[in-house]
């Protein structure tokens with residue numbers, strides 16, 4: 016595992032977006048000014064033992080109520096339909112998950128079977144699937160390392176440690192866990208001068224992509240405005256997607272779910288362009304796939320249960336399929352500046368031979384200098400490295416069947432410095448399920464015989480023989496079955512109870528009114 020680099024080399028940070036105002040709670044300044052060792056001491060000092068009700072249904076009921084009230088009261092979210100029981104996209108989601116699973120096992124599977132839908136109904140392999148339910152139930156006694164890792168009142172993420180035999184005295188805080196928390200990427204000026212140059216040039220009128228859209232609405236309808244330059248760019252990037260006639264492409268707007276149509280080259284084909292703080296709408300519009308993610312509305316928790324895996328994330332409310340629920344942030348660096356240790360967490364965001372160059376430069380009104388620089392940058396590889404600086408995204412564990420996809424969204428312009436990563440739910444994620452991503456083929460190969468993801472098709476599972484030979488048409492019903500098992504449990508223990516309470520509450524109100 017990586018250890019953060021010494022703080023001796025002070026980075027000259029240039030943030031890629033305006034750093035939002037943080038409603039500070041806790042020792043934010045002291046923590047950030049401290050070195051690794053002192054941060055660990057601070058975290059240890061903050062740790063307390065807490066009691067946890069292992070019958071989690073009550074916890075989930077409360078969390079759902081809080082979340083629902085929050086989004087209903089938020090005027091920015093009037094256009095947002097929080098719908099996690101919409102089954103329309105399920106078969107497409109399960110197919111893409113199953114196809115990428117097959118392709119990670121047995122080499123690349125082309126998108127040939129794209130047409131075959133609805134998915135095959137072979138239930139043969141799904142018998143007794145309840146045992147693969149991976150929703151996490153913490154122990155009755157937990158160590159809460161911090162009430163809020165972000166220090167921001169509007170983005171509360173508690174951290175728990177649930178390792179067996181652990182006490183407040185022997186509690187270990189790993190070096191790689193005391194990074195600096197931020198939801199905005201940055202570039203180090205002393206190391207990545209070309210990226211900083213690209214950001215500077217992109218400030219010029221010719222190179223900047225922004226719009227003048229405004230309206231009386233709280234949320235400006237840029238996505239519905241065919242003339243909005245940001246929307247136009249967003250739509251143009253859609254052309255990179257593999258496409259079959261009469262099939263809709265995956266869209267990047269503020270509130271529509273981002274549902275992938277295919278499993279190959281997912282990150283490098285599915286690209287969005289969003290409005291930004293430079294636009295008249297200030298990004299508070301319908302053309303902003305970062306909108307929900309930046310509002311940090313989904314209540315997440317970081318926890319650790321297995322010393323060999325490290326920390327994980329789970330949500331306490333359902334995350335509907337296609338929701339960009341969080342960004343993944345860090346430092347944008349060229350591959351030559353990424354160490355082997357960084358690679359454990361770093362995400363490749365630009366690959367010279369695979370990346371669809373976002374624009375045909377000759378069509379753009381960009382200045383000659385900017386075009387020349389872009390051409391040069393397009394030949395190199397770039398990563399987002401969260402080693403010393405980042406957000407909760409870096410805590411997502413690796414899984415053989417991940418439930419989160421990481422996708423790219425540009426803002427302001429199209430250089431590698433203008434990339435943002437969003438974390439998108441690949442299916443409806445049931446509360447308590449670890450949020451996991453695919454760390455890439457190389458990482459998976461290293462983990463082949465040691466992976467602890469615990470999913471039904473894990474390369475290290477005792478049932479691996481059973482699933483390794485299956486084709487996607489038989490894997491998709493397995494993915495669907497597992498979803499159904501977890502969904503039914505949640506519906507029964509959480510949603511039905513909430514609904515009954517609601518009915519009882521209404522009846523009581525009616526009785527009172529009648530008197």
Ligand SMILES: [Zn+2]
Nearest residue numbers: 226228237243
């Ligand atoms: Zn606009």
Ligand SMILES: [Zn+2]
Nearest residue numbers: 237290296300
């Ligand atoms: Zn806009």
Ligand SMILES: [Zn+2]
Nearest residue numbers: 226245290294
């Ligand atoms: Zn705009």
Ligand SMILES: [Zn+2]
Nearest residue numbers: 415466468473
């Ligand atoms: Zn695994």
